[in-house]
Amino acid sequence: MWLDNIKSADRSAFNSGIFQVIPIAQNTGDSRRMSEINIEQYARKKPEGDQAQRLRIQQGYTKDLLSYRVALDVGVTFEQRTQNKYPEVMSALTSMVELPFNSMELDLQMRIANATATSYSDMDGETVDTTTGDTYAWAYSGHLVRGTSDTYRNILANNPRLSSGALIAMRRMAVENAIDQFGQKIIGINYDILWTTDDEEDIKIAEEYLHSTGSPDYDNPAVKNVWAYRFRHVILPRVAMTALGVVSTSKRHYWGLCSSKYVTAYLGIWEEPNVIPMFKKMDGSDNWETGVRAGFGICVVSGRGFCLSTGTGEA
DSSP, rough: OHHHHHHOOOTTTTTTSSEEEEOOOOOOOEEEEEEEEOOOOOOOOOTOOOOOOOOOEEEEEEEEOOOEEEEEEEEOHHHHHHTTHHHHHHHHHHHHHHHHHHHHHHHHHHHHTTSSSSSEETSSSSSOOBBBSSSSSSOOOOEOOOOOOEEEEETTTTTTOOOHHHHHHHHHEEEEOOOOOSOBOOOOOOOOOOOOOOOOOHHHHHHHHOOSSSOOOOSOTSSSSSSTTTSSSOTTTTTTBBBBSSSSSGTTTOEEEETTTTTOEEEEEEEEEEEEEEEOOSSOOOOEEEEEEEEEEEEEEOOEEEEEOOSSOOH
């Protein structure tokens, strides 16, 4: 009963590659410190008879991955179990198994929806820190590195809608702003994910660019589509929502690129989504009780490997 509904649960962000998923063993604490470390990229000249220079290693910024739990309970009355209310009971119980998965997805996608901010309020009214290790928003125009005064950006200037020109501009930004903690350019970061919301127009544009044989920008079918199969398209339906799960049309055109190898966004799983075995309450009500639980944490260390445009056309 439970497994059938787990298969239908939306796990678009979990499976996207935008977040590095880390299973956390029990009894190992409620936090993990995540960080970046770089070594210099080039060897140095060694004059005859001289000692070789020492390799430089630079610790980057850090961010703590903190565990929290989500839960909901449901009761099944004696009447529901015995007076022909079985279909309603089954519907409630089978749907309930998706709830911790939904909460995990909402929290993951709210990190992207609020990537230009340093915090937001979740549906329980608690403030969620969305900063990276350098204290700035995940998508920002002046991220810091530890070993130099250089900065880098990962939010596209003027925030254009998804298009061929905007893709070129974002790819250029990604290449030119891929620097390590010494300020040196990192070669070969593969941005393999193109993500959008569930806006139908943006989905159509993305699919045309990724799967058309000829270029969507030209009527001549002989012109090759240079974007074909270059990225994997990920649709994130909860990005264009508020933290309360309400539609947010102001975010419908959010889109961006991500490197599944180099991105530094982490999801730690302390407790996999699970269902509590049903038990009879000993309070004389004859009710049965069950519930769902999950424990996880989310953090982002730096802006590396992630690019965003809000699609608003605003600087």
